[in-house]
Amino acid sequence: MKKIILMLSVLPIIIWSCGGAEKRAETPKTDESVLLKQDEVHGQEVKELALSTPLDQTMVKAGQEIYDVKCASCHRLTEEKLVGPGWKNVTTRRKPVWIVNMITNVDMMLADDAEAQKMLEECLVRMPNQNITSDEARSVIEYMRHNDGEK
Amino acid sequence: MKNKIFTSLTLLGTSMFLLNSCKPAGQGSGGGSTLAGDAAQKVYVAPGTHDEFYDFVSGGFNGQMSVVGLPSGRVLRIIPVFTQHAESGWGYSEETKPMLNTSHGFVPWDDAHHTTLSVTNGEHDGRWAFINGNNTPRIARISLKSFRTEEIIELPNSGGNHSSPFVTFNSEYAVAGTRFSVPPDNFGDVPINTFKQNFKGYISFVSIDKTTGNLALKFQLTTPAISYDLARGGKGPSKDWIFFSSYNTEQANTLLEVNASQKDKDFILAVNWKKAEEYLAKGKGKKVPAKYAHNVYSDVTHSATSTIMTDVMTLDPKDCPDMLYFIPCPKSPHGCDVDPTGQYIIGSGKLAAVIPVFSFAKLQKAIADKKFDGSFEGIPVMDYNAVLHGEVQKPGLGPLHTEFDGKGNAYTSMFVSSEIVKWNIEKLTVLDRVPTYYSVGHLSIPGGPTTKPWGKYVIAYNKITKDRYLPTGPELTQSAQLYDITGEKMKLLLDFPTIGEPHYAEAIPASMIKDKTIKLYKIEENKHPYVAKGEKETKVTRNGKDVHVYMTSSRSHFAPDNIEGVKLGDDVYFHVTNLEQDWDVPHGFAVRGANNAEILVMPGETQTLKWKADRIGITPFYCTDFCSALHQEMQGYIRVSAPNSNVPLTWHTGKTAMKEADDKSQK
Numbered sequence: 001m002k003k004i005i006l007m008l009s010v011l012p013i014i015i016w017s018c019g020g021a022e023k024r025a026e027t028p029k030t031d032e033s034v035l036l037k038q039d040e041v042h043g044q045e046v047k048e049l050a051l052s053t054p055l056d057q058t059m060v061k062a063g064q065e066i067y068d069v070k071c072a073s074c075h076r077l078t079e080e081k082l083v084g085p086g087w088k089n090v091t092t093r094r095k096p097v098w099i100v101n102m103i104t105n106v107d108m109m110l111a112d113d114a115e116a117q118k119m120l121e122e123c124l125v126r127m128p129n130q131n132i133t134s135d136e137a138r139s140v141i142e143y144m145r146h147n148d149g150e151k
Numbered sequence: 152m153k154n155k156i157f158t159s160l161t162l163l164g165t166s167m168f169l170l171n172s173c174k175p176a177g178q179g180s181g182g183g184s185t186l187a188g189d190a191a192q193k194v195y196v197a198p199g200t201h202d203e204f205y206d207f208v209s210g211g212f213n214g215q216m217s218v219v220g221l222p223s224g225r226v227l228r229i230i231p232v233f234t235q236h237a238e239s240g241w242g243y244s245e246e247t248k249p250m251l252n253t254s255h256g257f258v259p260w261d262d263a264h265h266t267t268l269s270v271t272n273g274e275h276d277g278r279w280a281f282i283n284g285n286n287t288p289r290i291a292r293i294s295l296k297s298f299r300t301e302e303i304i305e306l307p308n309s310g311g312n313h314s315s316p317f318v319t320f321n322s323e324y325a326v327a328g329t330r331f332s333v334p335p336d337n338f339g340d341v342p343i344n345t346f347k348q349n350f351k352g353y354i355s356f357v358s359i360d361k362t363t364g365n366l367a368l369k370f371q372l373t374t375p376a377i378s379y380d381l382a383r384g385g386k387g388p389s390k391d392w393i394f395f396s397s398y399n400t401e402q403a404n405t406l407l408e409v410n411a412s413q414k415d416k417d418f419i420l421a422v423n424w425k426k427a428e429e430y431l432a433k434g435k436g437k438k439v440p441a442k443y444a445h446n447v448y449s450d451v452t453h454s455a456t457s458t459i460m461t462d463v464m465t466l467d468p469k470d471c472p473d474m475l476y477f478i479p480c481p482k483s484p485h486g487c488d489v490d491p492t493g494q495y496i497i498g499s500g501k502l503a504a505v506i507p508v509f510s511f512a513k514l515q516k517a518i519a520d521k522k523f524d525g526s527f528e529g530i531p532v533m534d535y536n537a538v539l540h541g542e543v544q545k546p547g548l549g550p551l552h553t554e555f556d557g558k559g560n561a562y563t564s565m566f567v568s569s570e571i572v573k574w575n576i577e578k579l580t581v582l583d584r585v586p587t588y589y590s591v592g593h594l595s596i597p598g599g600p601t602t603k604p605w606g607k608y609v610i611a612y613n614k615i616t617k618d619r620y621l622p623t624g625p626e627l628t629q630s631a632q633l634y635d636i637t638g639e640k641m642k643l644l645l646d647f648p649t650i651g652e653p654h655y656a657e658a659i660p661a662s663m664i665k666d667k668t669i670k671l672y673k674i675e676e677n678k679h680p681y682v683a684k685g686e687k688e689t690k691v692t693r694n695g696k697d698v699h700v701y702m703t704s705s706r707s708h709f710a711p712d713n714i715e716g717v718k719l720g721d722d723v724y725f726h727v728t729n730l731e732q733d734w735d736v737p738h739g740f741a742v743r744g745a746n747n748a749e750i751l752v753m754p755g756e757t758q759t760l761k762w763k764a765d766r767i768g769i770t771p772f773y774c775t776d777f778c779s780a781l782h783q784e785m786q787g788y789i790r791v792s793a794p795n796s797n798v799p800l801t802w803h804t805g806k807t808a809m810k811e812a813d814d815k816s817q818k
Contacts (some may be wrong), residue, residue, distance in 0.1 A: 072733060073685070125707060128732070128736065
């Protein structure tokens with residue numbers, strides 16, 4: 001079957017080059033599975049995430065460093081929306097796993113998660129893949145909790 | 152099912168017929184038995200799928216290297232090398248300008264002829280590509296991980312770096328034989344007609360570090376004043392040798408078209424480079440003053456450095472017996488190619504009626520038996536018949552270059568008779584010939600110059616295009632053609648246009664490279680002196696008349712995007728760091744009135760555009776690479792005030808404007 005599609009798609013080009021557009025065959029079907037094939041993997045889904053108190057200060061510090069380099073250009077620590085939503089109270093608005101997956105599995109979230117899709121409609125810029133590992137994302141969560149006043 | 156396929160094949164056949172029937176006769180119809188019946192299927196790469204080979208094609212007079220996918224013939228990228236490339240800022244940005252530095256100062260252009268891929272044990276290893284700068288003699292090294300030019304080394308005592316940058320068996324060296332013999336750079340003011348006495352044919356050996364790929368001009372051979380044309384490293388039994396074709400053994404210095412075509416035979420120079428290393432180790436070399444630039448680009452500082460070197464080691468053949476031998480070769484040989492076994496050296500006399508094939512074993516025996524036919528400036532000339540394996544009779548007109556399929560066959564391009572001729576190396580018999588449209592120069596088989604050809608295709612890089620494509624005025628695209636060589640007969644599959652003028656090219660299986668390519672630069676590893684790792688580090692500083700803007704870009708704003716306090720006549724350096732860490736999210740930067748170009752900044756990278764504040768007022772800048780739905784909003788302003796103004800240096804993004812907008816809407 002594939003071969004036939006292949007031949008059909010080539011035919012119109014050749015005929016056209018000689019006889020003109022009126023001889024074009026029907027537009028060939030495209031193979032969606034081929035078009036949608038993506039080699040890129042943006043990490044794996046995190047299903048559970050345990051929090052502990054008091055906060056792990058090492059993670060808070062690491063999270064802040066990541067924030068400064070990779071997050072701050074779009075997210076403020078206040079409620080102010082810049083490119084993306086401000087981080088104030090994000091840990092009460094969202095479950096930690098949701099946030100982590102938003103950081104490390106953007107493609108999955110935008111494909112499957114209604115809340116994530118709603119955010120895209122609001123912000124119009126995809127949450128970028130900033131090449132953050134799940135361990136690093138965990139530190140970011142700790143920094144967000146710190147930002148929300150947890151001890 | 153089978154029936155259906157058959158029907159479509161028949162249809163295809165019919166359409167081919169139609170195609171042929173409406174082409175004027177004699178205008179290079181690619182039909183008949185030459186064009187494969189299933190050509191379309193063989194070159195079709197379905198949407199979303201990838202080509203089988205990367206083809207690294209020299210850009211000739213554009214000075215760059217193109218990356219083409221085979222069998223589709225699609226251009227995937229142009230890698231800027233020797234020529235400024237405004238679209239990416241190569242040679243315009245402060246970081247890349249040093250790459251084009253030479254002993255002559257900044258040289259913004261060159262003529263790049265030959266791509267060479269690195270080899271280990273004579274086989275492709277997928278690490279680096281090399282290319283020569285012909286006009287201002289240089290060799291460049293391109294990383295096959297980043298597809299960027301990482302190093303350029305200039306060659307002193309040279310003019311026209313043509314027989315370059317062909318490599319030895321384990322990429323120990325890339326060579327550079329001078330096309331123009333010249334007097335030594337530091338003894339250059341001599342009458343041109345003292346050519347024979349004062350000029351030399353310098354051959355440079357540029358070493359390649361096994362781990363880093365770093366280049367160094369190790370030594371130069373001061374050979375007689377003739378013109379070196381092309382070269383190939385030996386393989387297997389001949390791995391310690393490298394062979395150079397030459398012309399103008401008449402040693403003419405004017406009207407070479409006539410004066411360099413007098414002799415029946417010119418030479419192929421056989422160089423035992425291991426011997427040269429031995430002589431160097433014994434202290435036979437002589438260091439002489441020479442000035443040349445060595446430029447290196449760092450992926451860590453995202454900047455290049457240019458160092459001017461001041462001397463070079465030379466080896467005089469007079470002090471080094473048994474190192475060089477001349478092999479007579481009919482009529483101005485152009486190509487000089489070594490077969491995959493390393494046993495045969497094929498010379499292609501442009502004006503010759505035969506293709507001579509020399510035997511490396513016979514060369515060794517003839518050297519041992521001293522079967523010489525005199526000498527040329529002290530270098531032994533071999534007896535032609537003593538080293539000859541045989542001649543291919545009546546191969547065609549104007550043989551130029553030969554490549555190999557690894558099955559005992561050679562493929563030679565014929566410029567004058569405009570065809571590719573396939574012949575058997577052992578038997579010296581012509582097996583097949585196929586026309587090219589028109590006047591093929593170089594030809595290339597994937598892996599063709601290595602010990603392990605990948606075969607499958609031969610690509611003709613043609614010198615003349617004429618009617619092969621829709622006409623575009625006096626200037627036409629350049630043209631290449633892809634042939635299937637899997638069967639006994641070569642079959643034309645595809646014409647594809649190329650960028651610049653393609654000379655030599657090398658193709659390598661995509662699987663050897665594609666998984667090793669890098670996708671971005673890690674922001675954590677960025678050691679650029681003006682990097683801003685995050686908006687927190689953005690700032691503007693003044694040092695006299697120099698203003699440095701530490702700027703970041705992310706989807707979709709710059710920080711800072713409002714800059715004030717710049718004064719007329721200031722030099723403003725926009726150091727733009729792209730904070731993105733995802734594949735294929737570059738940001739661009741352009742500012743009105745810039746006298747250079749724009750810059751494209753890859754994720755995690757820092758690049759700098761210098762801009763002269765040449766008038767008082769407000770100048771806009773913006774992102775040139777469509778980055779998000781709000782790309783159009785990715786813009787900013789810089790304010791330039793009078794030299795005596797007291798506007799303080801300030802910068803920001805967002806805060807003020809947003810706050811005011813909020814306040815207004817609340818009221």
